Amino acid sequence: MVANISYGTGIPTDTELRLSGDVSDGKRAVELGVSDAYNSIAFAQAGAKAIAVDPDPDRIAEMRSRAETAEVSVQCHAADLADLGEITSATIDVVLASHTIEKVDDLSRLLRQVHRILIPSMPFLISLTHPFSVVSDVAPYGTTARSVSDWFTSLNRANFRVDQVRELGDAGPIPSTLILRARKEGS
Numbered sequence: 365m366v367a368n369i370s371y372g373t374g375i376p377t378d379t380e381l382r383l384s385g386d387v388s389d390g391k392r393a394v395e396l397g398v399s400d401a402y403n404s405i406a407f408a409q410a411g412a413k414a415i416a417v418d419p420d421p422d423r424i425a426e427m428r429s430r431a432e433t434a435e436v437s438v439q440c441h442a443a444d445l446a447d448l449g450e451i452t453s454a455t456i457d458v459v460l461a462s463h464t465i466e467k468v469d470d471l472s473r474l475l476r477q478v479h480r481i482l483i484p485s486m487p488f489l490i491s492l493t494h495p496f497s498v499v500s501d502v503a504p505y506g507t508t509a510r511s512v513s514d515w516f517t518s519l520n521r522a523n524f525r526v527d528q529v530r531e532l533g534d535a536g537p538i539p540s541t542l543i544l545r546a547r548k549e550g551s
Contacts, residue, residue: 365386365387365388365410365411366378366379366382366384366385366386366387366410367384367387367393367403367406367407367409367410367412368406368409368410369384369401369403369406369407369460369462370399370400370401370403370406370462371462371489371491371532371541371543372462372463372491372534372540372541373534374533374534374535374540375491375532375534375540375541375543376532381530381543383487383489383528383530383543383545384458384460384487384489385457385458385487387407387410387411387412387457387458388410388411388412389411390411390412390413391411391412391413391457391458392412392413392415392455392456392457392458393407393412393413393414393415393456393457393458393459393460394414394415394416394417394448394451394456394458394459394460394481395407395414395415395416395417395460395461395462396417396445396459396460396461396464396465396474396478397417397418397445397461397462397464397465398416398418398420398423398424398426398427398464399462399463399464400463401462402426402427402430403460403462404416404427404431404438405427405430405431405434405436405438407438407458407460408431408434408436408437408438409434409436412457412458413437413439414436414437414438414439415438415439415440415441415451415456416438416439416440416441417440417441417443417445417447417448418440418441418442418443418445418464419442419443419444419445420442421442424440424441424442427440428440445461445464445465445468445474446468446470446473446474446476446477447477448477448478448480448481451481452481453480453481454480454481454482454483454484454551455481455483456481456482456483456486457482457483457486458486458487458488458489459478459481459482459487459488459489460489460491461488461489461490461491461492462489462491463491463492463493465490465492466492466493466509466510471510471518472518472521472522475518475519475521475522475524476522478522479522479523479524479548482548483548484548484549484550484551485547485548485549486547486548487545487546487547488519488524488545488546488547488548489543489544489545490515490543490544490545490546491541491542491543492541492542493509493540493541493542494531494533494538494539494540494541494542495509495510495511495512495542496512496538496539497533497538497539497540512529512542515542515544519544519546523548523549523550524546524547524548524549525546525547525549526544526545526546527545527546527547528543528544528545529542529543529544529545530542530543531543
């Protein structure tokens with residue numbers, strides 16, 4: 365079963381985009397940074413063993429409360445996004461970061477940790493504000509946000525292969541959201 369996870373406001377959910385794959389039968393899914401959509405709950409409702417990681421204890425407390433209300437189980441960790449030491453290596457079927465890692469300072473460390481916990485060839489889904497949507501006369505492309513090529517380079521260096529790119533928008537001619545699906549290569 366595909367989880368009804370959200371990639372952002374006005375953007376089709378994964379029931380339409382189908383980037384995460386089947387997460388039923390207890391597959392393990394990590395939400396890296398609790399998004400405004402609380403996607404871990406959608407993972408759990410689809411049958412996954414959901415794990416939420418966020419550095420903000422208030423976001424984790426809210427996740428616990430919402431999971432209880434939804435009558436699903438979500439394992440919650442209040443930790444830095446790159447501090448995934450409590451998750452065993454090569455045990456995760458999908459990792460999702462929906463508008464939560466765009467401004468991470470040490471992206472390479474975070475990507476190494478995601479690579480460590482993912483099962484080989486499984487997806488890392490990244491949804492973020494499209495870098496071109498913040499371009500202006502005073503802020504040229506690549507000066508206020510990582511460019512698309514920066515994301516590709518960082519993922520490639522961390523031994524991920526991008527196999528899906530979606531540039532979607534909720535209004536206007538410029539895409540507002542960039543979604544990347546990168547698969548873990550190697551072990």
